[in-house]
Amino acid sequence: MLAITILGNNSAIPAFNRHPTAQVVQNAEQSFLIDCGEGTQMRMIQYKIRSSKINHIFISHLHGDHYFGLIGLLTSMGLLGRKHELHLYAPEILKTIIDLQLNVAGAHLPYELHFHPLKNEGVILEDKKINVECFTVQHRIECWGFLFREKKNLRKIEIEETKKYNIPSSFFGRLHMGEDFITENNTIIKNELLTSAVAPPKTFAYCTDTVYDEELIEKIKNVDLLYHEATYLHALQQKAASRFHCTSIEAATMAKKAGVKKLLLGHFSSMYESLDDFKTEACSVFENTELALEGICYTV
Amino acid sequence: MLAITILGNNSAIPAFNRHPTAQVVQNAEQSFLIDCGEGTQMRMIQYKIRSSKINHIFISHLHGDHYFGLIGLLTSMGLLGRKHELHLYAPEILKTIIDLQLNVAGAHLPYELHFHPLKNEGVILEDKKINVECFTVQHRIECWGFLFREKKNLRKIEIEETKKYNIPSSFFGRLHMGEDFITENNTIIKNELLTSAVAPPKTFAYCTDTVYDEELIEKIKNVDLLYHEATYLHALQQKAASRFHCTSIEAATMAKKAGVKKLLLGHFSSMYESLDDFKTEACSVFENTELALEGICYTV
Numbered sequence: 303m304l305a306i307t308i309l310g311n312n313s314a315i316p317a318f319n320r321h322p323t324a325q326v327v328q329n330a331e332q333s334f335l336i337d338c339g340e341g342t343q344m345r346m347i348q349y350k351i352r353s354s355k356i357n358h359i360f361i362s363h364l365h366g367d368h369y370f371g372l373i374g375l376l377t378s379m380g381l382l383g384r385k386h387e388l389h390l391y392a393p394e395i396l397k398t399i400i401d402l403q404l405n406v407a408g409a410h411l412p413y414e415l416h417f418h419p420l421k422n423e424g425v426i427l428e429d430k431k432i433n434v435e436c437f438t439v440q441h442r443i444e445c446w447g448f449l450f451r452e453k454k455n456l457r458k459i460e461i462e463e464t465k466k467y468n469i470p471s472s473f474f475g476r477l478h479m480g481e482d483f484i485t486e487n488n489t490i491i492k493n494e495l496l497t498s499a500v501a502p503p504k505t506f507a508y509c510t511d512t513v514y515d516e517e518l519i520e521k522i523k524n525v526d527l528l529y530h531e532a533t534y535l536h537a538l539q540q541k542a543a544s545r546f547h548c549t550s551i552e553a554a555t556m557a558k559k560a561g562v563k564k565l566l567l568g569h570f571s572s573m574y575e576s577l578d579d580f581k582t583e584a585c586s587v588f589e590n591t592e593l594a595l596e597g598i599c600y601t602v
Numbered sequence: 603m604l605a606i607t608i609l610g611n612n613s614a615i616p617a618f619n620r621h622p623t624a625q626v627v628q629n630a631e632q633s634f635l636i637d638c639g640e641g642t643q644m645r646m647i648q649y650k651i652r653s654s655k656i657n658h659i660f661i662s663h664l665h666g667d668h669y670f671g672l673i674g675l676l677t678s679m680g681l682l683g684r685k686h687e688l689h690l691y692a693p694e695i696l697k698t699i700i701d702l703q704l705n706v707a708g709a710h711l712p713y714e715l716h717f718h719p720l721k722n723e724g725v726i727l728e729d730k731k732i733n734v735e736c737f738t739v740q741h742r743i744e745c746w747g748f749l750f751r752e753k754k755n756l757r758k759i760e761i762e763e764t765k766k767y768n769i770p771s772s773f774f775g776r777l778h779m780g781e782d783f784i785t786e787n788n789t790i791i792k793n794e795l796l797t798s799a800v801a802p803p804k805t806f807a808y809c810t811d812t813v814y815d816e817e818l819i820e821k822i823k824n825v826d827l828l829y830h831e832a833t834y835l836h837a838l839q840q841k842a843a844s845r846f847h848c849t850s851i852e853a854a855t856m857a858k859k860a861g862v863k864k865l866l867l868g869h870f871s872s873m874y875e876s877l878d879d880f881k882t883e884a885c886s887v888f889e890n891t892e893l894a895l896e897g898i899c900y901t902v
Contacts (some may be wrong), residue, residue, distance in 0.1 A: 314678070315681050316644050316678075341644055343616060373670055374622075374666055377614075393706075397794065398702070403666065406696075409666075497810070
């Protein structure tokens with residue numbers, strides 16, 4: 303299971319108590335931060351997201367509403383006594399900015415910050431439970447999307463059943479993988495009798511900021527949850543395109559063509575106080591759409 | 603009259619709904635922003651401070667809790683359509699940071715940003731109503747204090763009285779300055795009959811971050827209002843000194859020795875949830891002390 307908590311759902315300017323972009327993806331083991339607009343550390347306090355659980359931060363691009371809160375978060379992590387390493391995935395020049403800001407302050411982070419410049423599409427992080435891939439999206443400057451792909455979960459062993467059939471614990475690894483057990487007298491004990499299925503692995507794709515671009519379809523095909531920017535309502539489609547952004551209808555069209563299961567709309571322009579029309583417009587194309595609202599946790 | 607609105611009163615880490623340093627000084631004509639910690643633009647929205655009225659921003663030093671909100675404010679001002687020029691007074695290297703962040707975003711401010719590097723103590727801004735001076739304070743890195751000094755206000759002309767004595771309007775400029783009027787037959791009409799006094803000019807000094815340093819006394823002598831950092835309670839005096847900060851008692855001692863009229867304490871460490879003891883300690887040395895509380899406007 304993946305849980306996505308929205309910390310900021312607005313585009314460039316904060317307005318109507320909406321904040322610049324940031325969200326946290328959590329699995330059972332850790333938290334991942336995607337983008338870090340100004341004030342993200344305050345939103346994390348507000349929504350009780352522990353920064354110590356975040357070991358990987360992904361920055362889509364270097365427009366300020368996606369990263370101006372990063373340097374504050376990094377230094378606060380240090381002041382809070384963080385010792386364990388942190389991994390940052392971002393356009394390469396961000397390292398220069400961070401180093402410059404630390405240098406002028408005479409500051410030193412008390413933990414290791416591993417900087418991973420985004421250069422090629424593909425897997426950028428792999429651990430036991432999850433893979434994260436990056437892919438390019440089309441915006442006014444270099445910009446990346448991210449795809450979180452849970453690994454296939456092992457089947458859960460039912461200990462009482464294994465005792466009943468006298469299965470040796472040395473076989474448990476193969477049981478996890480779904481193998482049947484064959485006794486000395488060639489009786490087959492079906493795996494289904496000894497284990498139970500667990501939740502299938504989930505996928506989550508993050509796309510902001512981007513113009514409507516059908517090359518994206520293959521990159522996010524069939525994901526369980528797609529977060530896609532919808533900066534404007536469709537009446538402003540030309541403005542959206544000229545600024546390399548999308549409308550609600552375009553985000554929904556992308557979700558439909560990519561065959562995703564659910565769509566989460568965000569990155570709303572500060573020209574809109576009410577967001578209701580974003581949902582109405584998007585649902586007319588792709589029904590399973592929700593608005594990304596700050597403080598709300600969406601699970602998949 | 604000067605009005606000082608506190609936007610952030612905490613030191614390094616945001617905590618207990620207190621935010622990093624920022625405050626606005628207002629006179630009848632315009633607003634001046636001093637320091638700009640992360641989230642300052644959100645606090646300005648919250649407290650209805652119009653960014654369009656701010657024409658001068660002063661940054662004391664380049665520890666993040668005093669300027670990480672600046673780049674967001676500058677770019678938001680542009681996105682909100684600002685056209686009139688803005689003046690920024692700060693340590694020189696800040697210009698490199700701002701230019702770098704604008705460049706990587708492919709961004710261009712639609713207004714002129716005049717950068718004034720702080721180099722020597724003395725007047726850095728002078729207009730019809732006010733002077734602003736900068737002076738050095740002792741911190742771990744280059745750090746500046748600021749002194750706002752209202753100009754002497756012109757006496758107010760009482761129009762009905764000038765009609766009664768038949769004073770020509772061509773003499774009004776000299777009346778403003780306090781001159782008596784001498785009639786053709788050498789009768790002296792005393793200025794006091796024709797004008798009234800207005801409020802005397804006020805002074806406000808801003809000192810953060812600084813170690814306790816008696817060299818400061820002469821620089822802030824007799825000001826009407828002193829904002830002085832008090833990061834720690836006095837039990838942590840050694841820690842304060844080692845980090846080039848002050849305690850409540852030290853700030854109050856400074857206020858007393860400099861003969862200021864009123865003291866405003868701020869820049870509280872996030873280790874303190876309650877601030878009551880700061881006031882109690884400071885008042886034991888200098889009675890006319892207040893805590894700088896966010897959202898509160900202090901007039902002088």
